[in-house]
Each structure stands twice: as structure tokens, then as C-alpha cells.
Amino acid sequence: MHTDQLIASFRSAGQGQVFSFWESLDAAGRAALVAQAREIDLAEVARLNRTLVLKTAGVAGVDLSGLTPAPCTMLPENGGDAAQWSAARAAGEAALRAGRVGVFTVAGGQGTRLGYDGPKGTFAVTPLKGKSLFQVFAEKIKAAGLRYGRPLHWFIMTSHANHEQTEQFFAAHRYFGLDRARVHCFRQGRMPAVDFAGKLLLESPGSLALSPDGHGGSLRALHRSGALDLMQSEGIDTLSYFQVDNPLIRCVDPAFIGFHLLAGSGMSSKMVPKAYAEEKVGHFCLQNGKVVVIEYSDMPLAMQRETNPDGSLRYSAGSIAIHIIDREFARRMAGGADAQKPETGNLKAEDSDPNASLPSSSGFRSQVSGFPAAAAAALPFHRADKKIATVDAAGRPVKPDKPNGVKFEMFVFDALPFAQNSVVIETARADDFSPVKNAEGVDSPKTSKEDQMRQFARWLLAAGAKVEVDATGLPAGRVEVSPLFGYDAETFAERWSRLPAKPAVTEGLYLE
Numbered sequence: 001m002h003t004d005q006l007i008a009s010f011r012s013a014g015q016g017q018v019f020s021f022w023e024s025l026d027a028a029g030r031a032a033l034v035a036q037a038r039e040i041d042l043a044e045v046a047r048l049n050r051t052l053v054l055k056t057a058g059v060a061g062v063d064l065s066g067l068t069p070a071p072c073t074m075l076p077e078n079g080g081d082a083a084q085w086s087a088a089r090a091a092g093e094a095a096l097r098a099g100r101v102g103v104f105t106v107a108g109g110q111g112t113r114l115g116y117d118g119p120k121g122t123f124a125v126t127p128l129k130g131k132s133l134f135q136v137f138a139e140k141i142k143a144a145g146l147r148y149g150r151p152l153h154w155f156i157m158t159s160h161a162n163h164e165q166t167e168q169f170f171a172a173h174r175y176f177g178l179d180r181a182r183v184h185c186f187r188q189g190r191m192p193a194v195d196f197a198g199k200l201l202l203e204s205p206g207s208l209a210l211s212p213d214g215h216g217g218s219l220r221a222l223h224r225s226g227a228l229d230l231m232q233s234e235g236i237d238t239l240s241y242f243q244v245d246n247p248l249i250r251c252v253d254p255a256f257i258g259f260h261l262l263a264g265s266g267m268s269s270k271m272v273p274k275a276y277a278e279e280k281v282g283h284f285c286l287q288n289g290k291v292v293v294i295e296y297s298d299m300p301l302a303m304q305r306e307t308n309p310d311g312s313l314r315y316s317a318g319s320i321a322i323h324i325i326d327r328e329f330a331r332r333m334a335g336g337a338d339a340q341k342p343e344t345g346n347l348k349a350e351d352s353d354p355n356a357s358l359p360s361s362s363g364f365r366s367q368v369s370g371f372p373a374a375a376a377a378a379l380p381f382h383r384a385d386k387k388i389a390t391v392d393a394a395g396r397p398v399k400p401d402k403p404n405g406v407k408f409e410m411f412v413f414d415a416l417p418f419a420q421n422s423v424v425i426e427t428a429r430a431d432d433f434s435p436v437k438n439a440e441g442v443d444s445p446k447t448s449k450e451d452q453m454r455q456f457a458r459w460l461l462a463a464g465a466k467v468e469v470d471a472t473g474l475p476a477g478r479v480e481v482s483p484l485f486g487y488d489a490e491t492f493a494e495r496w497s498r499l500p501a502k503p504a505v506t507e508g509l510y511l512e
């Protein structure tokens with residue numbers, strides 16, 4: 001579309017303010033603004049304004065009809081079938097040995113709550129060595145590759161804001177000993193922000209306020225980056241998905257992978273039993289025979305507090321954003337129209353996307369731009385009211401101190417109801433989940449470091465070491481275990497047993 005036509009289309013859509021400062025921009029500034037404007041799907045913005053921004057009265061809430069708790073496979077110690085867990089584990093290990101599994105980290109978030117200046121994955125998180133989140137994952141992935149005799153491919157979704165810094169960080173640290181040809185960073189898509197009247201906001205006189213399209217954008221970013229094709233050519237059909245902020249995560253969990261594969265699932269999830277009724281997590285439920293996640297903010301308190309006859313919480317299965325995703329399910333969810341239909345098991349490869357940037361010589365695209373309406377149709381957008389830096393009528397910067405507009409995000413768990421045979425398994429929180437979300441208080445660097453040390457202490461105690469711990473299991477002295485020494489109780493115990501002389505567990509013990 002010619003620039004004049006483009007500007008005219010914004011004016012007729014009531015979005016002419018995007019070009020308010022056109023006259024003051026030089027040629028490069030105009031070209032940059034036009035390039036951004038071409039990313040915008042005005043029909044999509046109009047639809048989101050209509051459904052999410054302008055319609056405050058009578059907005060249909062989340063559909064809570066016919067909800068029941070989702071069936072979950074419990075851990076053997078909580079009543080699960082130990083033989084089933086063993087079979088799942090064996091199936092997962094076989095898949096790992098066959099090289100069918102890839103690792104996927106979503107790291108495109110803005111991390112505003114933590115308030116750290118840099119990609120969150122570069123944040124120092126371990127108790128003694130101050131290793132970054134990326135290093136922790138890299139070492140776990142390397143250790144799993146060695147254990148199963150197949151080095152793993154690692155896919156990392158970044159954002160436009162943090163992509164270069166992320167790549168530089170990996171290069172500066174020589175990919176933490178991983179084969180750089182197996183570490184793939186690619187950007188997620190962006191969405192424009194609007195004010196409460198639905199007008200697209202400018203971040204500066206020459207640029208729109210754009211932000212990452214949510215972790216739900218990961219499915220189409222996987223597709224449009226070429227990651228799914230790369231997986232296919234490498235024989236990888238299963239992705240282990242987790243968030244960048246959780247150092248306790250088992251990046252590669254054979255039992256989880258096995259449950260997913262044995263069920264023939266499109267997308268599977270881990271849950272932890274909620275700590276208390278009002279805990280702020282999503283709830284795994286069943287609706288129309290499909291697994292769905294209902295956020296705490298969408299579930300009435302009375303429902304959150306419902307109990308079973310034995311007094312336990314009825315809606316107890318809390319979501320911790322850990323999934324296994326089938327490659328072709330991701331491809332179908334990235335594909336738009338078809339993705340609206342429930343899963344049939346008859347999966348169709350996607351056509352090429354005109355908005356994707358050109359493949360590099362390796363066929364892999366680290367740049368994913370735009371948000372074609374077709375792809376956006378697959379997952380719903382959610383509204384988030386935020387403080388959005390913008391400009392006033394004279395083009396001067398405005399830093400609001402209260403929310404002044406709306407960002408649009410997709411959530412990855414909205415893909416679950418489209419998946420066939422979706423599996424939910426229980427995991428022990430202490431072994432899988434202690435995220436770094438806030439600078440202080442709950443889910444902060446302090447709580448996460450303590451949870452890591454509790455885990456190391458449990459492994460040491462289980463392996464027969466003498467460890468002084470307090471009532472919460474926290475060791476008296478700071479300890480740290482490199483994932484290359486052991487990344488779960490079992491791998492730790494194997495390695496510990498081979499140590500010719502066992503070190504005393506005192507302040508500063510680091511096992512590598």
C-alpha cells in the first residue's frame with residue numbers, strides 16, 4: 001500500500017493521530033513510522049476496541065458454565081499409580097534418547113514487577129555463584145543431553161526489546177557450554193497499545209507504543225520463526241515449555257513427557273495443589289470435555305473455596321505454566337482459521353505467512369513481525385490496563401503514574417481446550433516451581449534462592465549427607481549444586497555416591 005493510502009486508512013479508521021507529527025519527522029523517521037504502521041491490522045484493532053476496550057457495560061465475562069475440576073494424575077505419594085508413573089518415565093526417557101524432545105523457554109516478557117534492567121534470563125538467581133537464569137537452564141539442558149546421549153535443541157522466545165541483549169549474553173558466555181547451533185533465539189510478535197478511547201498510542205512523535213503479544217504469542221512465533229520446521233527436520237516432535245523466571249524448573253522431565261506421549265496429547269500441563277483457597281493461580285478445570293484454565297480473577301471466591309466431602313479444595317489444581325506441546329499442535333494453533341475448530345487429530349501443515357520476514361540462510365528467522373488477523377484468531381486477546389509511556393499533543397514525553405491505556409496479550413493456556421487428550425499431572429511445588437516475579441516479598445529473588453537451597457539440602461539428606469536445616473528445610477549455611485553435578489534427587493544421588501571423599505555441608509559448599 002502506498003504511504004498516502006496507508007495514512008488515509010488510519011484516518012478513516014479514526015486513528016489519524018498516529019501521523020500527528022508527520023510534518024516534523026525527517027525521511028528516516030517517516031520511513032520508520034510507516035514500517036510500524038504497516039504492522040498494524042486496523043480491523044483487528046477495531047475489533048479489540050469493540051470487544052475489550054470500549055464496551056465496559058455488559059461485557060460478557062469468562063464462561064463458567066458446566067465447569068468441573070479437571071482430572072489430574074496424582075503423584076504416587078498422593079495416591080497416584082506408581083506403575084503408571086514408571087511407564088510414563090520410561091516412555092519419556094525413550095523419547096529423549098531418540099532425540100524427539102526440544103526445550104522451549106518464553107523470555108519475551110517485560111519483567112516490570114522485578115524492575116531489573118535487562119532480559120530477565122540474565123538475572124543472577126543462584127544462592128552462591130549468582131548464576132543467571134539462562135545459565136541454570138543451560139546447565140540443566142546440557143546435563144540432560146549428556147544423560148540421554150542426545151544434545152537438546154533449545155528454543156528461546158525473546159521480544160523486540162530484549163532480543164539483541166539476549167543473543168549478546170549467550171555469545172559473551174559461549175552459550176554456557178552448549179552447542180551454539182542448538183540454541184535458537186527468535187522474537188515474538190508485537191501488539192499496539194490504545195488509550196481508553198481506543199486510540200492507538202504513540203510512544204514518541206515518530207513511533208507507536210508497541211509491546212509483546214503475550215506468552216500466547218509463542219505458538220505463532222514458533223511457526224513464523226521457522227522453529228517448527230527446524231524441529232521437524234531434526235526429528236523433534238515434542239516441546240518442553242517453561243517460563244524464564246523459574247530456576248527450580250525441571251527443564252526436561254521424562255515422566256511428564258511420557259504421560260503426554262502415551263496419551264497422544266496435543267498439549268499437557270503440570271499442576272500443583274493450591275496452598276490455600278485464595279492463592280492467586282489459574283485453576284485447571286474441565287468444560288465441554290476439554291481442559292481449560294480459569295484464572296483466579298475470573299473464578300468467584302465462593303467457587304475457589306468449595307470443598308470436597310473430605311474437606312479438601314474442590315478446585316485445587318493450580319497452574320504453574322509448565323507444559324509439553326506437540327509440534328503439530330503448535331503449528332495448527334499458529335495457523336488461524338483451522339485452529340478455531342476443536343482438535344480432531346487430523347493435523348494440517350500451515351501455509352507460508354506473508355508477514356513473516358525472510359528465512360536466513362539456515363532457514364531460521366529470528367525476526368517475527370506483525371500480527372496477521374488470521375493468526376490472531378486462534379487465541380483470544382486479553383486486556384491489561386497499564387501505565388504506557390506516551391506523548392502529549394505537543395509531542396512531549398508523558399510518563400503516567402496510573403494506567404492510561406490498554407495492552408493486548410494472548411495467554412498460552414488458552415490453547416489447552418483446542419488440544420486433544422490434554423493431560424494434567426501433579427508435581428511437587430518444591431521440585432519444580434519457585435519463580436522470581438517481584439523485587440521483594442513473595443516470589444522474589446530471596447524466596448527463590450531459599451527454595452533452591454532447600455532443594456539442594458533435600459538431595460543431600462536423601463543421599464545420606466549430614467545437613468543442618470531449620471524447620472522449613474533451609475540449610476544453616478548457603479549451599480549450591482551445579483545442574484552439571486546433579487539436576488534432580490536421582491542424578492544428584494548417583495554423582496554423590498561416586499565422590500571418593502564426601503565434603504562437609506557447611507557455608508559456601510558448591511558442588512560442580
Ligand code: UTP
Pocket residue numbers: 106107108109110111112113114120157188212213214215217242243244245409437
Ligand atoms: P509474566 O506474566 O510474569 O510477565 O510472564 P512479565 O512480563 O515477565 O513480568 P511483569 O508482569 O511485567 O512483571 C510469564 C512468562 O511469560 C513470558 C515471560 O518472559 C515469562 O517467562 N512472556 C510474557 C513472554 O515471553 N512474552 C510476553 O509477551 C509475556
